[in-house]
Structures are given as C-alpha cells and as structure tokens.
Amino acid sequence: xxxxxxxxxxxxxxxxxxxxxxxxxxxxxxxxxxxxxxxxxxxxxxxxxxxxxxxxxxxxxxxxxxxxxxxxxxxxxxxxxxxxxxxxxxxxxxxxxxxxxxxxxxxxxxxxxxxxx
Numbered sequence: 320x321x322x323x324x325x326x327x328x329x330x331x332x333x334x335x336x337x338x339x340x341x342x343x344x345x346x347x348x349x350x351x352x353x354x355x356x357x358x359x360x361x362x363x364x365x366x367x368x369x370x371x372x373x374x375x376x377x378x379x380x381x382x383x384x385x386x387x388x389x390x391x392x393x394x395x396x397x398x399x400x401x402x403x404x405x406x407x408x409x410x411x412x413x414x415x416x417x418x419x420x421x422x423x424x425x426x427x428x429x430x431x432x433x434x435x436x
Contacts, residue, residue, distance in 0.1 A: 334376045340426065341371035345403050347422035352414060367403035371395060396420070 345364055374395045378386040385391055400419050406412040 328379060330376060330380065333379050334372050337375040338368055338372040340430075341368045341375075341399070343426055344419065344422045345399070347426065348400075348415065348418040349404070351418045351422060363405070364403045367399040370402065371399050396423075 342364075345368060374386065378384070378391075381387075396419060397416070400406070400412075400415045404411075404415050406415050
C-alpha cells in the first residue's frame with residue numbers, strides 16, 4: 320500500500336501573511352505615487368487589504384478553482400486599487416496599477432531573497 324503525503328494548510332497563517340503583505344503593497348504603492356499622498360490608514364484601505372487577504376486565502380484553499388486564473392487575480396488587484404485609492408481618471412488608474420504591481424514585485428522579490436538567504 321502506498322502512503323500519500325498529507326498537506327496541512329493553516330488558514331489563519333495564510334490569511335495573516337497575505338493581510339500583512341497586501342497592507343505593505345498598498346502602503347508602498349501610496350508612497351511611490353507622485354500624485355498627492357492619500358491617508359493610507361483609513362477604512363477603505365483596510366477594506367481593500369481585507370478583500371485581497373480573503374481572495375488569496377480562498378485561492379489557496381481551492382487550488383483548482385477560477386480564483387487561480389490570472390484574470391481573476393487581475394480583477395482582484397483592480398478591485399483593491401479602486402477601493403483603496405479611488406482613482407478619478409484613467410491616468411491615475413494606470414499610475415496606481417503600475418505602482419501597485421511595481422510594489423508587489425519589489426516586496427515579493429525581497430521576500431524571496433530573504434527566504435533563500
């Protein structure tokens with residue numbers, strides 16, 4: 320009889336890590352923008368961080384769902400930027416989205432580098 324590996328997923332840790340990372344990405348996005356700085360510690364930003372953390376946790380729990388499709392992740396990031404920063408025109412949307420992905424890739428690269436240090 321063949322033994323199968325059992326994978327334990329600690330949902331609370333997945334949620335907390337994603338919550339912290341999403342908050343860091345949104346904070347860094349706000350700091351990178353050349354637009355007038357927004358107050359990053361507000362209820363709307365907390366709601367955006369919560370949406371991102373819940374989305375990432377659900378995607379981890381259901382690995383073969385539509386949540387893991389790149390288009391779904393793009394929709395989630397657009398939703399997060401829209402809720403947190405409420406861009407008023409197309410230029411600001413593009414700037415905030417570019418800043419969001421730049422911050423996400425930078426923080427992800429640093430985290431990956433520290434992991435293999």
